Amino acid sequence: MDNVTHAALGIAAGIAVHRRGGSISAAAVAALLAAEAPDLDVFLRSADDPLEAFRWHRHFTHSFAFMPVWALLSAWVTTLFFRRRHNVGWRELFLPGLVGALTHLLCDGCTSYGTMLLWPFTEARYAWDCLPIVDLFATLPLLVLAIMAWRRYSPRLATYALLWFAAYASLGVWQHARAERSLRTWLAQRNIEPARLALKPTISNLFVWRAIWLNDGRWQVAAVRNLPFTDTRLVVGESRAAWSADSAGNPPPYSEGAHLIADFSRFTGGWNTYDVQPGAILVGDIRFAMLPTSSKPLWSVRCAPGGGLADTTLIMDRSLQDGDWSRFGALLSGSDSRFIVIK
Numbered sequence: 058m059d060n061v062t063h064a065a066l067g068i069a070a071g072i073a074v075h076r077r078g079g080s081i082s083a084a085a086v087a088a089l090l091a092a093e094a095p096d097l098d099v100f101l102r103s104a105d106d107p108l109e110a111f112r113w114h115r116h117f118t119h120s121f122a123f124m125p126v127w128a129l130l131s132a133w134v135t136t137l138f139f140r141r142r143h144n145v146g147w148r149e150l151f152l153p154g155l156v157g158a159l160t161h162l163l164c165d166g167c168t169s170y171g172t173m174l175l176w177p178f179t180e181a182r183y184a185w186d187c188l189p190i191v192d193l194f195a196t197l198p199l200l201v202l203a204i205m206a207w208r209r210y211s212p213r214l215a216t217y218a219l220l221w222f223a224a225y226a227s228l229g230v231w232q233h234a235r236a237e238r239s240l241r242t243w244l245a246q247r248n249i250e251p252a253r254l255a256l257k258p259t260i261s262n263l264f265v266w267r268a269i270w271l272n273d274g275r276w277q278v279a280a281v282r283n284l285p286f287t288d289t290r291l292v293v294g295e296s297r298a299a300w301s302a303d304s305a306g307n308p309p310p311y312s313e314g315a316h317l318i319a320d321f322s323r324f325t326g327g328w329n330t331y332d333v334q335p336g337a338i339l340v341g342d343i344r345f346a347m348l349p350t351s352s353k354p355l356w357s358v359r360c361a362p363g364g365g366l367a368d369t370t371l372i373m374d375r376s377l378q379d380g381d382w383s384r385f386g387a388l389l390s391g392s393d394s395r396f397i398v399i400k
């Protein structure tokens with residue numbers, strides 16, 4: 058999730074668990090540092106390897122096993138800040154650091170990207186799909202409460218901040234389950250048995266979901282809108298071919314290109330699209346797009362038939378078409394004329 062949310066969660070968690078009689082500010086700083094530290098993985102990238110950043114983002118730095126390292130480091134750095142003004146030892150800051158790091162992991166786990174929470178025991182990427190990557194409704198009340206908690210030295214306000222965020226994430230779990238149930242009903246009415254199905258939150262709300270399912274070798278996407286206590290409605294979006302190991306134009310086995318596609322596929326969990334371009338194939342990640350009804354991936358690997366590293370590039374496409382914001386607005390407000398009610 059965004060770093061403002063991580064900071065606010067860290068501050069609130071640090072204040073909530075600070076040692077009685079100890080420095081609340083030192084606990085808040087230690088937890089804040091630990092809550093930001095896992096995202097230091099953004100510096101793990103290489104100019105030679107287009108997938109390096111994907112490979113390492115939310116990897117071991119985002120695992121429960123690594124949390125004590127962040128807790129120790131942040132506690133130690135914080136004692137350097139506070140040594141002169143307070144008699145603060147690293148031992149009393151270890152717990153705030155630990156819970157600060159924990160808030161980062163759980164918060165990222167709630168989003169859709171995929172977080173290696175259980176590394177090194179498994180490299181599975183957990184994505185609970187219940188919070189958008191940026192959500193003002195989740196973050197603003199949390200931030201205000203966390204700042205007030207720090208200014209007033211109030212563990213009670215810090216606890217309210219954490220409860221607000223937990224309640225919002227729980228609402229996301231409930232809304233996600235409702236949207237998935239309705240979508241499966243709609244698909245069953247059409248005798249569609251999807252081989253895979255997922256719903257992802259869309260930006261800054263919990264009632265328009267990006268639905269993706271795999272049927273007959275194609276990915277289909279749709280926007281599912283489910284305001285609480287109303288009928289769920291759906292707009293069927295675009296579709297795109299699914300990539301497979303047998304797709305025409307794949308690079309030769311054991312080539313650099315094949316290795317990169319395998320790596321990309323591990324990152325996407327196999328949610329791969331397939332497109333043919335002049336002299337190359339494009340393997341994309343269907344999970345994310347700029348609009349919930351779009352099948353154009355945010356990122357893809359472009360690979361020429363030779364499979365050489367020089368012919369393989371990572372393509373990032375975050376471009377918006379004219380009118381995309383108003384199209385998204387129509388999905389949010391429910392005014393899109395394509396909506397179908399799911400009975």
Ligand SMILES: [Zn+2]
Pocket residue numbers: 058095096115119161165
């Ligand atoms: Zn993160």
